[in-house]
């Protein structure tokens with residue numbers, strides 16, 4: 001592909017991120033609760049993906065989309081610098097009031113409860129060594145839509161780090177936000193997917209580290225806990241033959257729902273696939289690499305597994321929509337999605353601000 005993402009692609013990216021979240025969540029039934037093989041069997045009983053009308057009350061969006069919208073709508077104001085960070089913090093506080101039945105994560109609840117938007121430094125919270133979860137990653141894709149160009153990398157990283165550590169001050173958590181934002185920017189740039197992981201580890205992570213050092217906040221703790229994220233990513237790239245940034249991708253001989261559940265667990269920090277900041281984007285990339293332009297394959301790999309399936313799908317589907325638009329996606333999957341309007345409106349504003 002040689003053209004960068006269009007307005008329609010931006011809208012598809014935001015819309016499908018919400019669709020992936022709602023499908024992977026299935027109103028609390030599928031997130032974490034079932035194995036990949038069981039979910040695939042239940043999906044078949046529902047008549048397959050093409051037969052699912054994603055709408056309330058059975059298919060609400062989860063915390064991922066509520067907080068992704070909060071980030072997106074804050075960015076869409078066009079504010080920058082500290083003013084933007086207060087705006088994001090304000091919208092996270094508001095977003096947490098819309099969590100009935102959406103299962104927000106513990107670090108998100110704790111972090112947001114400590115935010116004081118509007119007061120000096122009120123977008124920073126105390127360092128949290130437990131803040132390794134994927135809660136920062138799952139709401140950060142839109143940052144790549146705001147800062148899509150290669151020369152905007154430092155802005156993308158700064159906003160992802162600062163908004164990420166509003167709830168996830170541990171680098172394994174907030175670097176997940178950098179990864180999710182970076183991958184959408186790469187999707188918009190049409191950068192070859194085989195090089196996304198190397199770009200994260202070799203280009204974006206060093207920028208993030210210098211940024212952290214320049215800010216003088218929790219530098220010692222952050223440096224202490226820094227290494228795991230990049231080390232695990234380097235391990236993954238090695239597994240897939242992507243350390244050179246070129247491929248070809250190496251796949252396990254058999255890689256169905258059962259084998260993927262095992263593989264995704266091996267990506268994880270402590271056996272919960274997709275739960276952390278490093279492995280939610282990792283599963284998303286793995287799914288994107290394997291699915292190509294096939295929507296059903298994408299959802300099968302990114303959204304229908306035994307781990308944190310809504311958060312891996314929300315990231316993968318945002319990138320997929322930016323790359324392929326709505327082509328091949330059954331209308332019933334997105335037409336009546338909760339918050340469709342807000343997702344598409346924020347996409348329009350982010351497109352206008354970045355073009």
Ligand SMILES: [Mg+2]
Nearest residue numbers: 062063064310
């Ligand atoms: Mg969720």
